[in-house]
Amino acid sequence: MNCKNIPLERLRSESALTNPYIYRISELYDQRGIEDVSRHHRLNFSALIYITEGVGQHYIDHQRQQIRAGTLLTLGKNQIHAFAKNRTVDGFVMPFNCTFLADSKHDPYFDSIIAALVQINCIHAVSDDVDALLRVMANEFFSDSEFRAEIIRSLLRSILLKTIVPEYKTKANLTQNDRSALSARFHSNISSSDFYRLKNYIDEHFNLRPSVVEIALSMGKSVKQLDKLSKDNAGISVKELLDERVLIEAKRQLAFSQYSIADIAAQLGFNEATNMTKFFKRHTDVSPKDFRQLCRMGLKQK
Structure with a gap:
């Protein structure tokens, strides 16, 4: 692997696509070693981390997230994370495929x-009922029930719907019209896979900087339909969704890779490094160089 690049972690086997597994945090440190678990790496899957004891940090x-017993961390595909070099917490880690x-x-x-x-990515203190669901789910991994996978799926969905989804809706600051559209969507029979397809398309092609027209054509939608789909689910337009993905990748590469700013700009589809600098400053109010320097001084803390 190129030493400039960010290490990529994949699910341990194809069977994990439909049968997730679980680890104790202490088990991960023992099996993989401190250097491995504390190295920043990108995930090719999603993961849930629940802290059951101790106080510490997670990246x-x-x-940098401050964590303690009762903290729930969730990670989406392509996000970068790392455990602390000194293990001061325990709990469990559940990797899973989004499907x-x-x-x-x-x-x-x-x-x-x-x-x-x-x-x-972080709920600092879950409620007692969510804590109970998390512990029941963790125990279910050791069940010999023929319904084990479905029970785990139902519990995981319930946990996410009671924690990160409501907070996401609030953070998105959706208008009342958007909320009405979301409500109608929840009660419709239309397949909910379209937004997932849109997110996947952007994940796979964002570095080519496709236009909204190109994305719409690839998905067999009109631009108006696609923008409505994006606003109904994320509260922003397709263009804003694409810019958001480019921006977070720029931040990840600046923080964790050794590529030059010019190389990162080229990887992200900018014709010139100055174009990426303008884009980055417009969205963050700091230059890529200053952002990288801040990260080198120590990961930014919320």
Whole structure:
């Protein structure tokens, strides 16, 4: 692997696509070693981390999260994270593939869960009922029930719908019209996979900087339909969704890779490094160089 690049972690086997597994945090440190678990790496899957004891820190993208017993961390596909070098907490880690969450082709909540996974990464103190659900789910991994996978899926969905999804809706600051559209969508029979398809398309092609027209054509939608789809699920337009993905990747590469700013600009589809600098400053009020320097001084803390 190129030493400049960010290490990528994949699910341990294809069977994990439909049968998730679970680790104790202490087990991960023992099995993989401190250097491995504390190295910033990108996930090719999603994960849930629940802290059951202790106080410490965890790193997600360029943010340092303060964690303690009762903290729930969630990670979406392509996010970068690392455990602390000194283990001061314990709990459990559940890696899973996003498609595991869908309970049917017409799951009305799937898109909201997927959107929330990469936007809301930390619930600092879950409620008692969520804590109970988390512990029941952890125990279910050791069950010999023939319904084990479905029970885990239902519990995981319930946990995410009670924690990160409501916070994501609030953070998105949706208008009343958007909320009405979301409500109508939740009670419709239209497949909820379209927003997931849109997110996947952007994830796979954002570095080519496709236009909204190109994205719409690839998905067999009109620009108006696609913008409505994006606003109904994320509260922003497709162009803003694409810019958001480019921006977070720029931040990840600046924080964790050794590529030059010019190389990062080229990877992200900018014709010139100065164009990326203008884009980055417009969205963050700081230059890529200053952002990288801040990250080198120590990961930014919320």
